[in-house]
Amino acid sequence: MVENPEFKVIGFFCNWCSYAGADLAGNMRLNYPADVRILRIPCTGRMDPLFALKALLEGADGVMVSG
Amino acid sequence: MARVGVFICHCGSNIAGKVDVEAVARESASIPGVAYSSHNKYSCSEAGQKTIIDAIKENRLDRVVIGACSPKMHENTFRNTIRQAGLNPYMLEIANLREHVSWVTEDRDAATRKALDLVRSAVGKVAFAKPLTPGKVPVEKRALIIGGGIAGIQAALDIAGMGYEVVLVEREPSIGGRMAQLDKTFPTLDCSACILSPRMVDVAQNPNIRLLSYSEVESVGGYVGNFDVVIRKKARYVNESKCTGCLECVSKCPVRKIPNEFENGKAMRRAIYVPFAQSVPKVPVIDKNHCQYLLSPDPSTIEVKEGERKPRRRCGACKIVCGQDAIDFEQQDEFIKEKFGAIVLATGFNPFDHSKYGEYGAGRIPDVITALDFERMVNSSGPTEGKILRPSNGEKPQRVVFIQCVGSRDEAKGVPYCSRICCMFTAKQAILTREKLPDAEVFVFYMDIRAAGKGYEEFVRRAQMEYGAEYIRGRVSRVYESDGRLIVKAADTLAGLPVEMEADLVVLATGSVAREDAFELASAIGITTDSYGFISEVHPKLKPVEIPREGVFACGACLSPRDIPDTVATAGAVAAKVGILFSKDFLESDPMVAEIDPFKCAACGACVAVCPYSAITMEEFRGKKFAKVNEAMCQGCGTCTAACRPGAAQLKGQTDEQILRSVEAVLQW
Amino acid sequence: MKTYAYYPGCSLEASSREYDTSVRAVFNKIGIELKEVPDWSCCGSSQAHKIDGDMAAAIAGRNLALASSIGDIIAPCASCSMSLKEAQIELEHDGPIRRVLVEAGYEYLPGSVSVLSAVEAAYQAVESGLFEGKISSPLLGLKVASYYGCLLVRPPKIAQFDDPENPVSMDRIMEMAGAKPVEWSHKVDCCGNAYILVDRNMTLNLVSNILNAAVKADADVIAAACPLCMQNLAERQAQMQQRYGLKRKIPVVYFTQLIGAAMGLDNRMLGLKDDLLKLIDIRRQEEIAAREAGRKAKEAEERAKEARRKAAAEKEKAAKEAKEKESTEKESSGTKEAGEAG
Amino acid sequence: MRGYSMKVSGQLRSINTHLKREIEKLSGQKLDACYLCGKCSAGCPVAPYQDIAPHVVMRLAQLGHKSVLESKMIWNCVSCGTCVTRCPNNVDPAKVCEALSRISKREGLVNSKVALALREKFVDLIKNRGRVHELTLVIQLKMASGDWFSDLDVGIPMFLQGRLPISGHRIKDLKNFKKLFEGNKEGNK
Structure with a gap:
């Protein structure tokens, strides 16, 4: 396995606002670092603390929850 | 074991330009559970979809x-494809x-790595997906339209024309909106009232339309096909069913000096009034903030001490003259709760408030007026009966200067x-000025002329060439007395x-802005506005009248500034969309709702407490308590799932297991 | 007694001494102590800024650093207060300018001082009532055109004071001093500042436009708040009358000179010219006479009203009595008739 | 009022992005934010007495056209702030003029010797004394312009009243004060 040059930050983004916002960033071609991996959740209400713990246990460098 | 198929789309060069799609497809093949992977130039095209269908069949993908x-x-699109x-x-x-x-990524290698991670995550999630079946909900075939300007009027007439019931809610005492305030309309110069009034009357007479004027929407609950709406019918103090519209009451009202909102405050009205002559409904309203009767206390409730004068009799002039006994001072705000299948927003716009423009006097100079003031001034039913006069001294102006882009750009x-x-309206006002005052000079200061529309450029050229309006390119720096x-x-x-x-009258072409309370209405309905306060549509090109909350539509200038033709066109579009919705008796409900396993449920009630839609209730069966989800009310937010400690509540399609697996998969190096 | 750091600036030392003395006198009288910034240096003005913005910020910043031990700075000259405000914005964040200052041995603590022009300070004093009871000889009837010029209120993002297009603070101050501020069009028009030395023709044109606007508004005097404005507006009026269409001469003074006069301060500190002092007296007498006449007219009107009211009441009374008499007569005659019939 | 006599010479072949970027860097202004509405020219008190109007300066700066360096306008901006107060795009044309005049001096294209003398003598004075000495400044500028007589009617009475003192104040801490100029040498182009 190759050493990954980026960090891996896991983003849990609300489908209705932040995920759509990230889509908008794409539509506007705004460049940002490739270190974030965005996962779509239906609402930040769905965010279980377990998800963040799981991400950190699996080796994530950071967790970002937005909604 | 799941058999996952992975299809990577090039999207022309949109994805393939930055992501090594072949590598992603190749690497995906080795993800556990993946039975097939390929890449494809345009997956959403017919050919692309066919490739996917064939691959599923050939490789027995599930x-x-x-x-x-x-x-x-x-x-x-792709759900249909795999179906x-x-x-x-x-x-x-x-x-x-x-x-x-x-x-959003500059570096090709980084983009490719990120893409592969996202594919891994999706594979991890889909591996634990379960087949879901949508439920069925009936459609309430009635439409609520909020806003009675030309947009709301047109939408109401079109929807009613399809045979569906419409309730049209207007905040002001009369429908008509901004268009009713205008004099002539560009580029045809036909009179605004002459083309609008017949439609207003049509609204009043259409048996399928119920008009609730002087009313506001309080709250919206429910979901597409089944909205629960509460409407506040503000106390009018006039019984609509008794009033004949003779307006005898208005002529007898002693409170005279109230700035008339319809005239942009440039003319006065009384405490009981109709905003303008062609008002629909032609039923007056009593302004409770100015009515002497309503402001003074009831004499019978006041104790009169010895030696004191008896309080004056309350006014009630309108009540005395009304032959129909329609005046009702006891009226209260009324709350109407109704069910609707669709909601249409047609709340319009406001003219820009130029008080920030100190260089143009910020409203302190009487002869600097706004375009809307000018519209009322040239209108024969307006405060000057159609004469263009300087507000400072009532004289005819010798030179009128128009300044474009006030507030805009x-x-x-x-x-x-x-x-x-x-x-366009500046060109029109320049033409009207030259028509009414042939001796006056007209100057228009502009930055660019934006006249894209049928007959628009020709209209501006006519203003310049036939009517002799002098156009000067440059933004005005200052106007002073x-x-x-x-x-x-x-x-x-x-x-x-x-x-x-030098000039005698300066007219500011104030721009169009969102209504300042649009944001509150939007939040009450649960939709979003853009940073300017205009309602956000689902897609600016392909879904221009649909709103992210299903079953809610919008038309006219509440979406963005637009002229009458575009407003009417979007109103028609909205009617078509509502028609599509109402053509079905039942709607498929989103199957991605929560379910609670009664055997795992500990009946702690945590989910009941957190559910923002009150969709969970406690049930009891043979002595065992458990929570139950009402699927029609559940919006699929998953808050219950996060709150449920035994893991009994699970959001279908977004189960704990699915999300945890996708987290795990995205972090595989 | 509140203490401010006082930054006079180069002009107030020389050509504009009366601004310096009048500011000190006025603020002293309302209980504000002005402590001169020790060993202050030039603010750089707009000229240094044109050579090098960072250098300009550094030399202005030196004064801020020196003042920070005293407190908020009052800088009467509009150009100085603008330069200091601009430098302060730069110094609020840790950047190269703060480093240059530290290397030269001056330390500025962010947020330690705020910069006020004399107009701002005086306006704050008016707002907080410090002038109450101090106006012993109000400038009644004196029509004052308040001239703010450019840098007192512009650019708004740096000045952060009053309205950039139609400022009113100095007008309010003049009202407080008993004078009549006039509405006029050139409150914030530029006088050309130091460019009198570069392009005389241009500057004199600008100045005569400003003066003519004040003349048109029928002002007796222009109140200024900047030494550069003062130089341009007050001098060369005869020349402007000859060649630049100036309609009449008009006195120009610092606004603090006028406040001082209203407070009855010794004119040795204010330096007002005799002509103007005379004019102030004349206007005051006129105003007092006019008010007296107004009061008398009002009284006369009241008396006339009262008389009319009395007359009307008497008339009504008479009419009522006549009516009563008539009805009683009727009644008695009626009974008479009835009796006769019976 | 006179017109701005158009004194732009040369042809447009391409955009000089090098000059454009330098102007942006020195002025801190985003040149492309300007859409050339002309409101700056409309309100500028000095523009009617110059060769080109401020919005033309802005346009030439956007193009990076060298002719702008020879204009008089960039030297005679009085920094009154009218333009930036009213600009719809939050651009400060005065800062652009400032930047252009610095480049113009470096390139030896100065159009207004007196304006240059004003700012240079001014800064020299404060550098040497810490404060401005008005009399010295006036005399030096008279030397630069050669116009000795126009203001004698103003200057002589002022001098006699002692409002233009011969000796000026020198600040005490001149040594450290001078460091403020040296510390910024790199920025002083």
Whole structure:
């Protein structure tokens, strides 16, 4: 396995606002670092603390929850 | 064991330009559970979809990951695709390789790595997907329209014309909106009232339309096909069913000096009034903030001490003259609760408030007026009965100067966007000025002329060539008073000349802005506005009248500044969309709702407490308590799932297991 | 007694001494102590800024650093207060300018001082009532055109004071001093500042436009708040009358000189010219006479009203009595008739 | 009022992005934010007495056209702030003029010797004394312009009243004060 040059930050983004916002960033071609991996959740209400713990246990460098 | 198929879309060069799609497809093949992977130039095209269908059949795939654009774009398309291949449409995950990867990443290698991670995550999630079946909900075939301007009127007439029931809610005492305030309309110069009034009357007479004027929407609950709406019918103090519209009461009201909102405050009305002559309904309203009767206390409730004068009798002049006994001072606000299948927003716009423009006097100079003031002034039913006069002294102006882009295209004091209609209404007002005052000079200061529309450029050229309006390219720096006239300081940027001219009347082409309370209404309905306060549509090109909350639509200038033709066109479009919705008796409900396993449920009630939609109730069966989800009310937010400690509540399609697996998969190095 | 750091600036030392003395006198009288910034240096003005913005910020910043031990700074000259405000914005964040200052041995603590022009300070004093009871000889009837010029209120993002297009603070101050501020069009028009030395023709044109606007508004005097404005507006009026269409001469003074006069301060500290002092007296007498006449007219009107009211009441009374008489007569005659019939 | 006599010479072949970027860097202004509405020219008190109007300066700066360096306008901006107060795009044309005049001096294209003398003598004075000595400044500028007589009617009475003192104040801490100029040498182009 190759050493990954980026960090891996896991983003849990609300489908209705932040995920759509990230889509908008794409539509506007705004460049940002490739270190974030965005996962779509239906609402930040769905965010279980377990998800963040799981991400950190699996080796994530950071967790970002937005909604 | 699941058999996942992975399809990576090039999206032309949109994805393939930044992501090595071949490598992603190749690497995906080795992800556990993946039975097939390929890449494809345009997956959403007919040929692309056929490739997917064939691959599913040939490789006996039972679930699919598509690496393409945002799921917001094509999730439904691809659900249909796999349905055609015989799969349950919910056995699909989309990895967003365009908006979240190729369009936002500079480095090709990093983009490719990120893309592969997202595909892994999607595979991890879809591997634990279960087939889902949508439920069925009936459609309440009645439409609620909020706003009675030309947009709301047109939408109401069109929907009613299809045979559906419509309730039209208008905040003001009469429908008509901004269009009723205008004099002539561009580019045909036909009279605004003459083309609007017949439609207003049609609304009043259409048996399918119920008009609730002087009313506001309080709250909206429910969901598409089944909205629960509470409407506040403000106390009018006039019984609508008794009133004949003779307006005898208005002529007898002693409170006279109240600025009339319809005249932009430039003329007075009484405490009981109809906003304008052609008002629909022609039923007056009593303004409770000015009515002497309503403001003074009831004499019978006041104790009169010895030696004191008896309090004066309350006014009640209107009640005395009304032959129909229609005046009812006891009326209270009334709350109407109704069910609707669709909601249409047609709440319109406001003219820009120029009080921030100190350089143009900020409203302190009487002879600097706004375009709307001018419309009322040239209107024969307006405060000057159609005569163009200087407000300061009532004289005819010798020179009228129009200043365009006041508030528009001004990041410093106004809004950055172009308000779209000002070039045209300024040309129209220049023409009307030259028609009414042939001896007066007309100057128009502009930055650019934006006259894209049928007959628009020709109209502006007519203003210049036939009517002799002088156009000067340059933004005016300052307007000030000197010796009873106005001085306009500008520069002709094309000639390279400083301009300092005297004028008698300056008309500011104030831009269009969102209504300041649009945001509150939007939050009450649960939809969003853009940063300017205009209602956000689902897609500016392909879904221009649909709103992200299903079953809610919008038309006219509440979406963005627009002229009458575009407003009427979007109103018709909305009617068509509502018609499509109402053509079905039942709607498929989203199957991605929560369910609670009664055997795991500990009946702690945590989910009941957190559910924002009150969709969970406690049930009891043979002595065992458990929570139960009302699928029709559940909006699929998953808050209950996060709150449930025994893991009994699970959001279908977004189960704990699915999300945890996708987290695990995205972090595989 | 509140203490401010006082930054006079180069002009107030020389050409504009009366601004310096009048500011000190006025603020002293309302209980504000002005402590001169020790060993202050030039603010750089707009000229240094044109050579090098960072250098300009550094030399202005030195004064801020020196003042920070005293407190908020009052800088009467509009150009100085603008330069200091601009430098302060730069110094609020840790950047190269703060480093240059530290290297030269001056330390500025962010947020330690705020910069006020004399107009701002005086306006704050008016707002907080410090002038109450101090106006012993109000400038009644004196029509004052308040001239703010450019840098007192512009650019708004740096000045952060009053309205950049239609400022009113100095007008309010003049009202407080008993004078009549006039509405006029050239409150914030530029006088050309030091460019009198570069392009005389241009500057004199600008100045005569400003003066003519004040003349048109029928002002007795222009109140200024900047030494550069003062130089341009007050001098060369005869020349402007000859060649630049100036309609009449008009006195120009610092606004603090006028406040001082209203407070009855010794004119040795204010330096007002005799002509103007005379004019102030004349206007005051006129105003007092006019008010007296107004009061008398009002009284006369009241008396006339009262008389009319009395007359009307008497008339009504008479009419009522006549009516009563008539009805009683009727009644008695009626009974008479009835009796006769019976 | 006079027109801005158009004194732009040369042809437009391409955009000089090098000069454009330098102007942006020195002025801190985003040149492309300007859409050339002309409101700056409309309100500028000095523009009618110059060769080109402020919005033309802005346009030439956007193009990076060298002719702008020879204009008089960039030297005679009085920094009154009218333009930036009213600009719809929050651009400060005065700062652009300032930047252009610095480049113009470096390139030896100065059009207004007196304006240059004003700012240079001014800064020299404060550098040497810490404060401005008005009399010295006036005399030096008279030397630069050669116009000795126009203001004698103003200057002589002022001098006699002692409002233009011969000796000026020198600040005490001149040594450290001078460091403020040296510390910024790199920025002083």
